Amino acid sequence: MKLSLGFQKPLPTMGIFVFYTASIVSLTIAVKVIDISVAYAIWCAVGTVIVVLIGVYFFGERMTMQRLLYLTLIVIGVVGLYMSGAPE
Numbered sequence: 001m002k003l004s005l006g007f008q009k010p011l012p013t014m015g016i017f018v019f020y021t022a023s024i025v026s027l028t029i030a031v032k033v034i035d036i037s038v039a040y041a042i043w044c045a046v047g048t049v050i051v052v053l054i055g056v057y058f059f060g061e062r063m064t065m066q067r068l069l070y071l072t073l074i075v076i077g078v079v080g081l082y083m084s085g086a087p088e
Contacts, residue, residue: 038081045078
């Protein structure tokens with residue numbers, strides 16, 4: 001969104017809609033296979049990690065140990081949710 005300058009630039013704006021659409025389609029497919037609570041948690045966690053990585057690599061944001069710790073905790077939490085719903 002930052003690159004679209006408030007939806008003023010066409011190419012970044014189209015990219016936003018393409019990736020948001022792909023994201024929603026992926027969530028829709030995922031809920032057919034896993035519980036909605038876990039699918040949504042995975043969807044949010046993946047989105048969070050991707051946005052942080054984009055910020056670091058493309059916008060020069062700093063990856064601090066604290067950020068890395070909290071991202072790791074998000075991933076661990078989602079993996080825990082997934083594993084807790086797995087059949088025995």
